Amino acid sequence: MKATGVVVEYNPFHNGHYYHLQETKKQTNADCVIAVMSGNFLQRGEPALLSKWKRTKMALLGGADIVIELPYAFATSHAPRFAFGSIFLLQALGAESFCFGSESGDISVFTKTHDSLDSQQADYQLNIRNVMSDGLSYPAAAAKAFEALNTPLPLDLSKPNNILGFEYIRASRELGNVLKPLTIKRKNADYHDVVLGKGNIASATAIREALFSKDLSKAENYMPAFTYDLMVEDQQEKGTLMNWERFFPLLRYQLLSSSPSEINSYYEVEEGLEYRMIEAIKSSDSFNTFMTLLKTKRYTWTRLQRACLHVLNKIKKEEMHQLLETPPAYIRVLGMTEKGQKYLSSVKKSLEFPLVTTVSKHDLPGLRMEARTSLVYAQGALVNKLSAEKEEFNTPPVIVK
Amino acid sequence: MKATGVVVEYNPFHNGHYYHLQETKKQTNADCVIAVMSGNFLQRGEPALLSKWKRTKMALLGGADIVIELPYAFATSHAPRFAFGSIFLLQALGAESFCFGSESGDISVFTKTHDSLDSQQADYQLNIRNVMSDGLSYPAAAAKAFEALNTPLPLDLSKPNNILGFEYIRASRELGNVLKPLTIKRKNADYHDVVLGKGNIASATAIREALFSKDLSKAENYMPAFTYDLMVEDQQEKGTLMNWERFFPLLRYQLLSSSPSEINSYYEVEEGLEYRMIEAIKSSDSFNTFMTLLKTKRYTWTRLQRACLHVLNKIKKEEMHQLLETPPAYIRVLGMTEKGQKYLSSVKKSLEFPLVTTVSKHDLPGLRMEARTSLVYAQGALVNKLSAEKEEFNTPPVIVK
Numbered sequence: 071m072k073a074t075g076v077v078v079e080y081n082p083f084h085n086g087h088y089y090h091l092q093e094t095k096k097q098t099n100a101d102c103v104i105a106v107m108s109g110n111f112l113q114r115g116e117p118a119l120l121s122k123w124k125r126t127k128m129a130l131l132g133g134a135d136i137v138i139e140l141p142y143a144f145a146t147s148h149a150p151r152f153a154f155g156s157i158f159l160l161q162a163l164g165a166e167s168f169c170f171g172s173e174s175g176d177i178s179v180f181t182k183t184h185d186s187l188d189s190q191q192a193d194y195q196l197n198i199r200n201v202m203s204d205g206l207s208y209p210a211a212a213a214k215a216f217e218a219l220n221t222p223l224p225l226d227l228s229k230p231n232n233i234l235g236f237e238y239i240r241a242s243r244e245l246g247n248v249l250k251p252l253t254i255k256r257k258n259a260d261y262h263d264v265v266l267g268k269g270n271i272a273s274a275t276a277i278r279e280a281l282f283s284k285d286l287s288k289a290e291n292y293m294p295a296f297t298y299d300l301m302v303e304d305q306q307e308k309g310t311l312m313n314w315e316r317f318f319p320l321l322r323y324q325l326l327s328s329s330p331s332e333i334n335s336y337y338e339v340e341e342g343l344e345y346r347m348i349e350a351i352k353s354s355d356s357f358n359t360f361m362t363l364l365k366t367k368r369y370t371w372t373r374l375q376r377a378c379l380h381v382l383n384k385i386k387k388e389e390m391h392q393l394l395e396t397p398p399a400y401i402r403v404l405g406m407t408e409k410g411q412k413y414l415s416s417v418k419k420s421l422e423f424p425l426v427t428t429v430s431k432h433d434l435p436g437l438r439m440e441a442r443t444s445l446v447y448a449q450g451a452l453v454n455k456l457s458a459e460k461e462e463f464n465t466p467p468v469i470v471k
Numbered sequence: 472m473k474a475t476g477v478v479v480e481y482n483p484f485h486n487g488h489y490y491h492l493q494e495t496k497k498q499t500n501a502d503c504v505i506a507v508m509s510g511n512f513l514q515r516g517e518p519a520l521l522s523k524w525k526r527t528k529m530a531l532l533g534g535a536d537i538v539i540e541l542p543y544a545f546a547t548s549h550a551p552r553f554a555f556g557s558i559f560l561l562q563a564l565g566a567e568s569f570c571f572g573s574e575s576g577d578i579s580v581f582t583k584t585h586d587s588l589d590s591q592q593a594d595y596q597l598n599i600r601n602v603m604s605d606g607l608s609y610p611a612a613a614a615k616a617f618e619a620l621n622t623p624l625p626l627d628l629s630k631p632n633n634i635l636g637f638e639y640i641r642a643s644r645e646l647g648n649v650l651k652p653l654t655i656k657r658k659n660a661d662y663h664d665v666v667l668g669k670g671n672i673a674s675a676t677a678i679r680e681a682l683f684s685k686d687l688s689k690a691e692n693y694m695p696a697f698t699y700d701l702m703v704e705d706q707q708e709k710g711t712l713m714n715w716e717r718f719f720p721l722l723r724y725q726l727l728s729s730s731p732s733e734i735n736s737y738y739e740v741e742e743g744l745e746y747r748m749i750e751a752i753k754s755s756d757s758f759n760t761f762m763t764l765l766k767t768k769r770y771t772w773t774r775l776q777r778a779c780l781h782v783l784n785k786i787k788k789e790e791m792h793q794l795l796e797t798p799p800a801y802i803r804v805l806g807m808t809e810k811g812q813k814y815l816s817s818v819k820k821s822l823e824f825p826l827v828t829t830v831s832k833h834d835l836p837g838l839r840m841e842a843r844t845s846l847v848y849a850q851g852a853l854v855n856k857l858s859a860e861k862e863e864f865n866t867p868p869v870i871v872k
Contacts, residue, residue, distance in 0.1 A: 319850070323721045326846040326860070327785050355857055384728050445727040449720070456756055459727070 071413050074100035075160030075168040075249070076134070077153070077238065079108045081119050081278070082301055083128035084293040086171070086257060086271045091133030093254045094169040102413040104165055105134040106156045107404065108145035109440060110447035111383070113152050115375025117312040117447060119278060120304040123465050126405035130470035131296045135410035137468070138163065139402040141436040142383075142443050143393035146376055148208070151394055153237035157245060158397040164417045167250035170238055173229035175255025180239050183225040190219050207370045209233075231256060281311060309452030314357040314375070316450035321360075321382050325351045337390040338377040343369075347381070383443045393436055400434055402426040405468030427467050472814050475501035476561030476569040476650070477535070478554070478639065480509045482520050482679070483702055484529035485694040487572070487658060487672045492534035494655045495570040503814040505566055506535040507557045508805065509546035510841060511848035512784070514553050516776025518713040518848060520679060521705040522859075524866050527806035531871035532697045536811035538869075539564065540803040542837040543784075543844050544794035547777055549609070552795055554638035558646060559798040565818045568651035571639055574630035576656025581633075581640050584626040591620050608771045610634075632657060682712060710853030715758040715776070717851035722761075722783045726752045738791040739778040744770075748782070784844045794837055801835055803827040806869030828868050 076094055080087060094103060107129060109122045118125065126137045144155025160168055174180070187194060197215035206214065216227050225232055235253055242249050257271050272292040280288040286305070290298050305311050325333065325347055333344035346364055354360035357378075364374050380390070401423050406414065418425060426432050429441065444462035451458040477495055481488060495504060508530060510523045519526065527538045545556025561569055575581070588595060598616035607615065617624050626633055636654055643650050658672050673693040681690040687706070691699050706712050726734065726748055734745035747765055755761035758779075765775050781791070802824050807815065819826060827833050830842065845863035852859040 320721070320724045322856075323724070323847065323850050326850070327843060352860065353857065442728060446724065449724050449727070455723075456754065459753065 071101040071416055072099070073102040073104055073136075073163070073165045073413055074098040074252075075104045075106065075157075075163075075165040077106050077140075077156040077160075077168070077170065077234075078129065079112050079118070079274075080105075080125045080128055081112060081116075081274055082293060083125065083132055083297045084272065084274060084277055086273070088132050088294055089257060089271065090169075090171050090254055094252070095133065097252055097254070098167050098169060100167070102135040102409055103133060104136045104138065104160060104163055104410075105129050106140050106159050107137050108140045109142060109404075110444055111142060111146050111379055113145060113147070113149075114372045115146065115377070115379045116314060117317060117379075117450060119281070119311050119313070120301055121308075121461060122404060123461065123468055124300045124304045126468045127470065128294075128297050128300055130405050130407055130410075130468060132294060135407045136163075136413065137404040137406070139404050139440070141393070141398050141402075142385075142439050143390055143436065144398065146379055147394060148373075148376075149233055149237045150240070153234065154241040154244070155398055157238055157241040157249065159401060161242075161245055161248055162398075162421065162423055163401060164420070165249060167252055168238065168242070169252040169254060170231070170235045171256045172231045172235040172253045173256060174225060174232050174235070175253055177251055177253045179224045180235055180251065180253065183223045183227075183236065184239055184243065186219075186221055186223055190221060193219055205368050207368055207373065209370060278313075282313060307454060308450075308458055309454070310450065312447070312450045314378075316452075317382055317446075318357040318360070320446075320449060321357070321378060322351055322354075324381055324384070333381060335386050336377070337380040337385045337387050338373070339381065343374075343377060347378075383446050385439070385443075389435070389439070393439065398423075399436055400424045400426050400432065402429070402437070402440075403467045405470065407470050411469075430463055472502040472817055473500070474503040474505050474537075474564070474566045474814055475499040475653075476505045476507065476558075476564075476566040478507050478541075478557040478561075478569070478571065478635075479530065480513050480519070480675075481506075481526045481529055482513060482517075482675055483694060484526065484533055484698045485673065485675060485678055487674070489533050489695055490658060490672065491570075491572050491655055495653070496534065498653055498655070499568050499570060501568070503536040503810055504534060505537045505539065505561060505564055505811075505814075506530050507541050507560050508538050509541045510543060510805075511845055512543060512547050512780055514546060514548070514550075515773045516547065516778070516780045517715060518718060518780075518851060520682070520712050520714070521702055522709075522862060523805060524862065524869055525701045525705045527869045528871065529695075529698050529701055531806050531808055531811075531869060533695060536808045537564075537814065538805040538807070540805050540841070542794070542799050542803075543786075543840050544791055544837065545799065547780055548795060549774075549777075550634055550638045551641070554635065555642040555645070556799050558639055558642040558650065560802060562643075562646055562649055563799075563822065563824055564802060565821070566650060568653055569639065569643070570653040570655060571632070571636045572657045573632045573636040573654045574657060575626060575633050575636070576654060578652055578654045580625050581636055581652065581654065584624045584628075584637065585640055585644065587620075587622055587624055591622060594620055606769050608769055608774065610771060679714075683714060708855060709851070709859055710855070711851065713848070713851045715779075717853075718783055718847075719758040719761070721847075721850060722758070722779060723752055723755075725782055725785070734782060736787050737778070738781040738786045738788050739774065740782065742769075744775075744778060748779075784847050786840070786844075790836070790840070794840065799824075800837055801825045801827050801833065803830070803838070803841075804868045806871065808871050812870070831864055 074094060110118055112118055129137045138159055140155055144152055194215055197218045198211055201211045201214040213227055216223050227233055239251050270291055277289045277292055310316060330344045333339055350360055350363035354363060424432060429437050441462055445459055448455060448458035475495060511519055513519055530538045539560055541556055545553055595616055598619045599612055602612045602615045614628055617628050628634055640652050671692055678690045678693055711717060731745045734740055751761055751764035755764060825833060830838050842863055846860055849856060849859035
């Protein structure tokens, strides 16, 4: 059997994702699509709107055959590590290719960009060192450094999905260039669009905005019916869809009851950010106000949200470094179709890493972090908190026939 | 000017407390009554029903002239340390006597008990070691050890106010027996009464029960009108009266996001209690359920509540030991009448400890702990959390003319 891979968050699964999965199958002619999906917390430093199990079900109903979990450490890391963890897992599971959505839509542009960059590596490193000293955030500095190269890169690296794609390919090259990269042009929606468009494809950001404007149904046109139903179901079970505001009382308590050195011990809290956090929390009655007070030119909003996430989850620098230094140490299956099941049986014996379907049967640092952060995630529930806490441990992989 | 002292929590101030203050003045003929009062958290390991400022005002309206704060470390400690901190502060402020309510009501019984115990010290120590090995809680073991003495003690040490009085006198003796002890028989209410009686005096426990049965007015008969009004005012400002349930989501989050060794680093978490806590929290959806699951023969309810309080406030063993090893290092004035003000002016120059009226002007470990725990206390507020957080730092001493 031939497998291809996609890297996803599905927060939530919408028509654009559906299109991506269908196109991926068409272009690769694969028998099986493996989706590497983030769990409770996402790369932008946010809690997922709804549970990983519901999002897994969406993925399977929408065309994926296997959903595996990108561990917390990688899922909440900056783009290079996020990409590395994801591509590593796809390769470990024997995929032959991977396919990502991008603004560019032309894979040769990505390849040429990497080739060009390889030949200008020294210049690039010099440029980036120069512009970093201006106090710019890393992404802004990287963009400037690219711009300043003698031979301009063919890829527009100001676009978020182009950046991610660029990192996937870099990771894959580091891992021996085993997987064939493919890209699909994103349709009709810009990543950052916040107003719902007129077509039936809108960005996840725009959909989330609509969801939190108190009217779930506003977003209904932009997603398959199963997404909408699963979202309503999750909201009923927990009394809410999750967002940062749900966790703000806990973050606030954590910051106010911790010493600066304790806060500094958490991952991504650097350069005195702990003092800014302690100062900002004193006059913030919402997460949004807090973030606005925290924001400076040096840090992106995403970077600051991730730091907040690690404070909330009490993720120490050392434990995060240890997990990020090496590739993911296990493959956790969140769900599969019958075809996916068949694929897993066929590769099972040749896997170099444990295939995890029941977390309680394994004792691994990455899974322990997943368990801890899942318990924190469950605290966002307004009702049935106890059952939300048990989800991580008691839910068997989702099977869709 | 002649001052006497009382040790109080006023949670809330009721008719029995009023009677105690009037009788204290009568019996001592003092010009000035100094009340040492616990702040946000109390000896039974509970948050105070309402703010220390409102309770200070109650004390002043009810007959006290000066209210000073018993620091967190002493206020939430077991009876011997609680008593030591309180008596020490009264002595430091130049009181000549102190007067406590007791079930016994006869000071000579207390004195004789201490004399008798002094002469049987060796036997008592032996007894207590013997019964402790049966796995009894310390208070139960102490009671058994008392019982087993050759000459029985004249004081009934199964009564909670007798025990406290016994500890006040022990502390005073340790401090050179400078203060004259007096006691007043408690009227009409047993400490543990949970049903409101028919007279106009009821125990604070019974009053709290009535308050949380959703009807503040049920308790109205048992307290002065100013208590009732201040309580309604505080409830309106914060959207709630405080109790443990208000803080349970934070305790739950703290326990679920901490490692066993982290939990064990907090004061009064001993002998594997951290594992019992982690286990019990998994099936508790209220503080009351949690406590019920935690309870064993070895620990009293109070002892366990105190351990929970230190987890909530993240009070480490070392910092608590450091603060408890020495007497309180400052005298913090929460409020005064004009008479109290005059008294303070008269003794000010001879004080050996800083007199604190503005916390931000002093940097002392005890005050830092007060500030941290006040911020946690403010998290219980349902509305106006930001102003609740500022109370500790911005409120000047309450002045009642």
